[in-house]
Amino acid sequence: MTAPDPPSSRDRILEAARRLFHEQGFHATGISTILRESSANSGTLYHYFDNKDALLVGVLEYYTRLLHPAVMGPVEQATGDGIERVFILLQNYRDGLASLDFRMGCPIGNLALEVADDHAAARDLIVRNFENWAANVHAWLESARDRLPFSTDLAAMSRFILTVMEGGMMQARAARDIAPMDQSIAHLRAYFDLLQTQAAAERTARGGNSPGDRS
Amino acid sequence: MTAPDPPSSRDRILEAARRLFHEQGFHATGISTILRESSANSGTLYHYFDNKDALLVGVLEYYTRLLHPAVMGPVEQATGDGIERVFILLQNYRDGLASLDFRMGCPIGNLALEVADDHAAARDLIVRNFENWAANVHAWLESARDRLPFSTDLAAMSRFILTVMEGGMMQARAARDIAPMDQSIAHLRAYFDLLQTQAAAERTARGGNSPGDRS
Amino acid sequence: MTAPDPPSSRDRILEAARRLFHEQGFHATGISTILRESSANSGTLYHYFDNKDALLVGVLEYYTRLLHPAVMGPVEQATGDGIERVFILLQNYRDGLASLDFRMGCPIGNLALEVADDHAAARDLIVRNFENWAANVHAWLESARDRLPFSTDLAAMSRFILTVMEGGMMQARAARDIAPMDQSIAHLRAYFDLLQTQAAAERTARGGNSPGDRS
């Protein structure tokens, strides 16, 4: 049983870049700051990453790898209920934002708006992160398929949930007030309640009668 | 009848800055680019604006002034129905995004994520822009108050609508595919439909005797 | 009667760059050295020159402008004899090389070998400098047309003279010994002597007989 290896230069650089891009944004973060914070020097950084853009790509790949272990996994531990998972997930983002003084917000969302137009590789990874996020939520919703109306498009719904998370975080962060996010989550909850009510009615209608039942 | 005055230096600078901040972001836009695009020179710019931050503030004030004339007004011209206005507004954003090749997105949202943490004055104006936007939508919703459930918090709902707009634009822009935004709007529409159904039921339950109500 | 204006920043930069490129070569000269030697700072340099290559172009244009006033003019002052001018010119280069401890050599020749392949604009100017040099010498030779054989191609001869200058300077500079240049000039002189002897014989042959004479 030994102590864990100290993080490699590459990992220290990646972690510092990840944190600083999150805190300050991509353009506002200088390479020299990343070097200082990671106790690396420029040659080492450029040994591992071709340029600042490649470092951004590395950070986004890191987020991709982290999505399930750090974000989705804990939620899945907390409950098996697909719908509750959605609101626990949103609550986790909410709490994370509030607990850090409304700095930072969603790192992928921040980068999406700052760099997507000009950095093709980064854009691809941002898109993939969004897709993975939504796909994970979509799977949760499928597990609650029968508690939601037949006609509800669950893939679109998972996108909608991501929309609510990103839009809510943006406003709350800017206002340094969690209210806009809470309000958005509350309306999403109301929507789900209505959907579940509707689904229950559908089930009653279907289940109380024989197939092909009318009126 | 005379030709309109050519735009003043100040206006040309402000317009160039507005466009470039929108296209490229705040940090990625250099003062020299603004000067080139506005055919001004640095002395003139710094005569009107103390520094780059003040220019950002000028841009945000410009957006504040423009909100109703350019964004809300046209929607209000299109229909008097408060709920339909919401969806026309979202459709306008949607169409604007798609028609510009998925570049740009919402200028306030972009700046919110890029500069809110570090520029107090800009943050205040971003918050005010969000508030004005939501207040305007809130007023529309109030005009449809009786078609929505009593318990629905319309102020929160207006925040939720802004959330959907910002979150949907972010995803659609990154993906260069309008689908995530359309899916989000579709779910918002489904939510409104359920709310209106519920409100109708409430009205029926309450007495069925509202003016003009028959059946 | 006033003191002459102090040299402008642009001129100081250009002069420092010219001198340093000559002394050290293009690649071995850092922008920071040019700035130090010209007491300018980087912003000023890049205000006048787009990049280091543009500065090189500026230097080469400067040489183009200087060719006659500084190089050819003084020789023309010294004698009206076209052939003697050639050897005074070569002697001036020779003396310049020896008097500066065999550093430097011909600035155009140095740059020709160092940057011609990779800098199109610089290459053009180098070629033009060579052409101007040869054209000037060519004009001198034309003024001595009748002292050289009919069949001698004077344009080619002017190129040959440039060849002797550049090739001689190269060897003398490397050896830090003027001998290779002196030896080359001596052989060029011998060549001219033979040509003039031949031309004299031609004149005698032609002059002693009627045109169309056939032996």
Next chain:
Amino acid sequence: MTAPDPPSSRDRILEAARRLFHEQGFHATGISTILRESSANSGTLYHYFDNKDALLVGVLEYYTRLLHPAVMGPVEQATGDGIERVFILLQNYRDGLASLDFRMGCPIGNLALEVADDHAAARDLIVRNFENWAANVHAWLESARDRLPFSTDLAAMSRFILTVMEGGMMQARAARDIAPMDQSIAHLRAYFDLLQTQAAAERTARGGNSPGDRS
């Protein structure tokens, strides 16, 4: 009978450095490029060469070793005539330049102008290369001693020939046009013709009775 050994690391490095210094010049060639092109790594390079200057010295020594086998030898195979050898040699340089698109030129000449001032050891080797070149040509000329005037300094003449080669290559390479070199060679040829004519006259004057001389 076995396959030849693959070139050693040292040889691969030396060959890559030689080629790159020739193509791009010394300062414009980075160690990392040499490593990439030779599939070596930095530790290996610095195991064999103390530093970049030592590598340059190695390259120049290589050229020294190669001078006769690769440059002079083939010419000597082509003809036994000392004077013709001179022009075959120049023609070979000429053809080499033109066949490689006017890149590269004489590697020693290039380095002479770029590094001679600042690298003492390299300078010595450059000088020695020039000396060896001229000495070889000098020997050729001695073999034609009786076809040239008594008074002609053949050592100086060999320097003059090197001058013509270097000066002609410089201009042709810069212009990407072989003409300046051809013109220079043509004049050197004319000079030799006149010298040979003069030598013939000297021989006649001296007695007309040299062995084998008839008519």
Next chain:
DNA sequence: TATGAATGAGGGTTCATTCAT
């Protein structure tokens, strides 16, 4: 010998801003 990570000074260039005219 070979490997490739680490070093940190220096490369060329852009930045926001100031100021004399």
Next chain:
DNA sequence: CATGAATGAACCCTCATTCAT
């Protein structure tokens, strides 16, 4: 008000070189 030269810190990146494995 307008002009554009001047300022110098900071930008991203490459350099030749060293060293632990």
